[in-house]
Every structure is written in C-alpha cells, then in structure tokens.
Amino acid sequence: MKSSGTRREIPGTPVFDGRAAQLGYPLNAMCYSFNEAANREAFRADEEAYMERFGLTEAQRDAVRRRDVLGMIAEGGNVYYLAKLAGIFGLNVQDLGSMQTGLPVEDFKAALLAHGVTERRIAA
Amino acid sequence: MSAIVGGIFTSHVPGIGHAIARGLQRDPYWKPFFDGFAPVHEFLAREKPDVAVVFYNDHGLNFFLDKMPTFAIGAAPEYRHEDEGWGLSGFKPFRGAPELSWHIIEQVVRDEFDPVTCQSMLVDHGLAVPFELCWPDVDAWPVRVVPISINTVQHPLPSPKRCFALGRSVGRALDSWAGDERIVVLGTGGLSHQLDGTRAGHINVDYDRFCLRNLAQDPEALLQHDTLDIVELAGSQGVEILNWIAARGTLGGPVRELASNYHVPISNTATATVLLEHRQAVAA
Numbered sequence: 001m002k003s004s005g006t007r008r009e010i011p012g013t014p015v016f017d018g019r020a021a022q023l024g025y026p027l028n029a030m031c032y033s034f035n036e037a038a039n040r041e042a043f044r045a046d047e048e049a050y051m052e053r054f055g056l057t058e059a060q061r062d063a064v065r066r067r068d069v070l071g072m073i074a075e076g077g078n079v080y081y082l083a084k085l086a087g088i089f090g091l092n093v094q095d096l097g098s099m100q101t102g103l104p105v106e107d108f109k110a111a112l113l114a115h116g117v118t119e120r121r122i123a124a
Numbered sequence: 125m126s127a128i129v130g131g132i133f134t135s136h137v138p139g140i141g142h143a144i145a146r147g148l149q150r151d152p153y154w155k156p157f158f159d160g161f162a163p164v165h166e167f168l169a170r171e172k173p174d175v176a177v178v179f180y181n182d183h184g185l186n187f188f189l190d191k192m193p194t195f196a197i198g199a200a201p202e203y204r205h206e207d208e209g210w211g212l213s214g215f216k217p218f219r220g221a222p223e224l225s226w227h228i229i230e231q232v233v234r235d236e237f238d239p240v241t242c243q244s245m246l247v248d249h250g251l252a253v254p255f256e257l258c259w260p261d262v263d264a265w266p267v268r269v270v271p272i273s274i275n276t277v278q279h280p281l282p283s284p285k286r287c288f289a290l291g292r293s294v295g296r297a298l299d300s301w302a303g304d305e306r307i308v309v310l311g312t313g314g315l316s317h318q319l320d321g322t323r324a325g326h327i328n329v330d331y332d333r334f335c336l337r338n339l340a341q342d343p344e345a346l347l348q349h350d351t352l353d354i355v356e357l358a359g360s361q362g363v364e365i366l367n368w369i370a371a372r373g374t375l376g377g378p379v380r381e382l383a384s385n386y387h388v389p390i391s392n393t394a395t396a397t398v399l400l401e402h403r404q405a406v407a408a
Binding site: 017083100119 | 160190206207208209277318319322325329333352359361382384385388389391394
C-alpha cells in the first residue's frame with residue numbers, strides 16, 4: 001500500500017490506523033463478540049474452535065494462546081476490544097500494563113501512584 | 125428560548141463505575157476524585173437542566189470496525205447501556221430528545237459536517253459513568269440526552285480543529301432551538317492515559333495542566349496540537365480530550381470556571397472534572 005506521507009512513529013505507542021485495523025479485523029471481531037456473556041462462555045469452553053470461527057490468523061491465535069498482549073497488538077489488536085478478552089482472563093488494565101512494560105504489577109501500580117497529584121480550584 | 129447553562133467535563137474510566145457499584149466514593153483511593161463532584165451537584169441542583177448534550181467516544185459497544193463513524197449523532201427516543209464484556213452493567217435507560225437531535229443534525233449538515241445519524245444506539249460507559257457521577261442516587265435520570273460520539277478508536281481521528289468546529293456548530297443549533305429547555309453540555313474522557321504498548325501507564329501532568337489552564341478562557345490553545353501530537357503528549361487514550369474540545373466549542377458565550385479537580389491516578393488515568401458556567405452570547 002503506497003502512502004503519500006511518512007507514517008508517524010511514537011515510541012512505545014501503537015497508532016491503530018487503517019493498516020492495523022485491516023490486519024486486526026478477525027481478532028478484534030472476536031473480541032467484540034465478547035460483549036455477550038454466551039460468547040465469553042463459548043470461548044472459555046473451546047478457545048481454538050472459537051478462534052477458528054472468527055478466522056484469526058495463525059500469528060493472532062498464537063498471541064492469544066500465549067496471552068501475549070504486545071503480540072496481539074502487533075497483529076492488529078486494538079486495546080479497547082482486547083480489554084474484553086482480558087476480562088475473560090481476569091486481567092485488568094494494570095495487569096495489561098504490567099504485561100506490556102515488563103514491570104511487576106505492583107511496580108506498575110506504584111509508578112502510577114507516584115504521580116500523586118491532586119489540584120483543586122473552586123470559584124469564590 | 126433554550127439556554128446552555130454550562131459545560132461539565134470529566135473522565136469516564138470504567139473503574140469509576142465499579143467503584144460506584146461497590147460504594148467506594150469515600151475510600152481513600154477514590155475520594156479525591158469523587159470530591160470533585162460536589163460543586164457539580166450544587167450547580168445541577170441550582171440550574172436544573174432538562175437536556176444533556178454529551179460528546180463522548182464509544183469503546184466497542186455500539187460501534188465496531190465494520191462501520192466506524194467519525195461523528196455519530198443519536199436521534200433515538202431512548203438509549204440503553206449493555207454489557208461491555210467485563211460485567212459493568214445496570215445503568216438506567218436514558219431518555220432521548222429526538223426533536224432536538226434532528227435540529228442539531230440539520231444545523232451541522234448545513235454547516236457542512238457529515239455525521240452518521242442513529243435512531244437506535246447503545247451508549248457505553250463513556251456516557252453512563254459521567255451520568256452516574258453527575259446524578260448519583262436518582263431513580264431515573266432527570267435529563268434527556270443527545271449523544272454525540274466521536275471516533276477516538278481508529279485513526280485517522282478527526283482533528284482537534286474539526287472537533288472544536290463541530291462543537292461550534294452544535295452550539296449554533298442549541299442557540300437557535302425554539303424550545304425552552306435548559307441544556308447542559310458534557311465532554312467526557314481523558315485526561316492523559318495510555319493502556320497499550322510498552323509506554324502503557326504514560327501520564328503527562330504538564331500537558332494536562334496546560335489543558336486545564338486554557339479550557340475555560342483560551343480553548344483554541346488546545347488546537348495548536350494535531351491529533352497525533354496529542355497521542356504523543358497525552359497517550360493513545362488521552363486523545364479522548366477531543367470530546368472535551370468539541371464540548372467546549374458549543375459554549376459560544378462568556379464562560380467562567382466554577383470548579384476544577386485534577387487527580388492522578390485513578391486506574392491508569394490522570395482524571396479531571398471541570399465545571400464551566402456559560403452565559404449566552406449577546407447578539408451584536
């Protein structure tokens with residue numbers, strides 16, 4: 001695909017653009033289906049069959065099998081949809097942050113808490 | 125004659141919904157965020173708006189990548205929240221204001237925007253969490269709603285300038301609405317946060333302070349960055365500030381900041397709540 005501009009790279013930051021959306025479509029479609037509880041149950045019951053049903057690429061299936069969040073994103077996964085899959089695995093966004101940064105989850109949380117900012121203004 | 129009474133800008137993190145469900149408003153972790161709503165509650169009790177026009181983003185409840193509108197305007201008599209995949213549910217249904225929705229649609233198309241119009245639409249935590257924050261402990265929402273969804277999911281996203289201009293156009297529609305409703309505008313999401321990539325956990329207090337310093341009196345300062353600049357500054361989900369920028373655009377008359385609360389962190393997010401009072405622009 002020819003593009004007129006240079007793709008902007010932002011370190012450590014996936015930009016979910018048309019290329020990613022096209023690549024990630026089956027994986028994201030599967031995750032979108034998890035809005036329904038029955039589909040979450042079907043995935044839990046047989047992950048391989050469920051991934052087959054949505055036609056995930058082999059690389060996407062492998063990333064899901066390994067619970068590899070960065071791998072799923074590299075294969076076009078979008079975090080808003082992946083969050084629904086993460087919920088099935090019992091993972092919250094701090095867990096996802098830990099898995100992607102390589103920091104232990106307690107350290108990831110501590111880094112957030114370290115900002116420790118509260119600033120309040122109320123008009124007289 | 126209708127009146128825009130003000131703007132409410134707030135984060136919409138799903139965890140806030142869970143905290144409300146578990147009654148954690150006074151818990152030391154959550155209290156500094158929830159305390160920011162006391163002035164909002166006083167304002168809403170005083171101003172008693174009838175309608176809320178809400179700029180937010182859908183996170184994969186109503187819209188999927190099969191059809192992803194840049195701007196979508198709800199025109200339904202009722203909107204519902206449903207399971208988003210991780211069990212957050214139980215939000216009360218939302219009454220629509222379809223006549224006002226169509227009036228807004230007429231105006232923005234006249235102003236050369238091309239929105240998707242939705243007579244059936246689910247609304248997610250991006251709208252429901254701010255409603256719970258603004259109107260806690262009510263049996264039914266005291267306002268009707270016009271939801272306006274902005275794509276912050278799939279790039280290319282609309283530019284900050286375009287979002288501000290959309291807000292200006294919606295503001296013109298509200299100014300020309302013949303009804304006597306009192307209208308409050310909400311912009312939800314942000315501030316800086318990033319859930320994905322090796323930079324997950326990114327927070328930029330300086331950029332957030334810049335937004336909070338300028339939102340009331342110089343909102344066009346926020347338009348100097350393009351969308352990807354904002355992704356770099358505020359994180360890949362911090363770009364939800366686009367919803368704030370659009371909502372601020374609706375307030376065409378003089379505004380005064382009544383309250384601002386900035387608290388880091390809630391979940392992975394730098395949270396903020398801002399209340400702006402609005403007076404109608406006087407025609408020259």
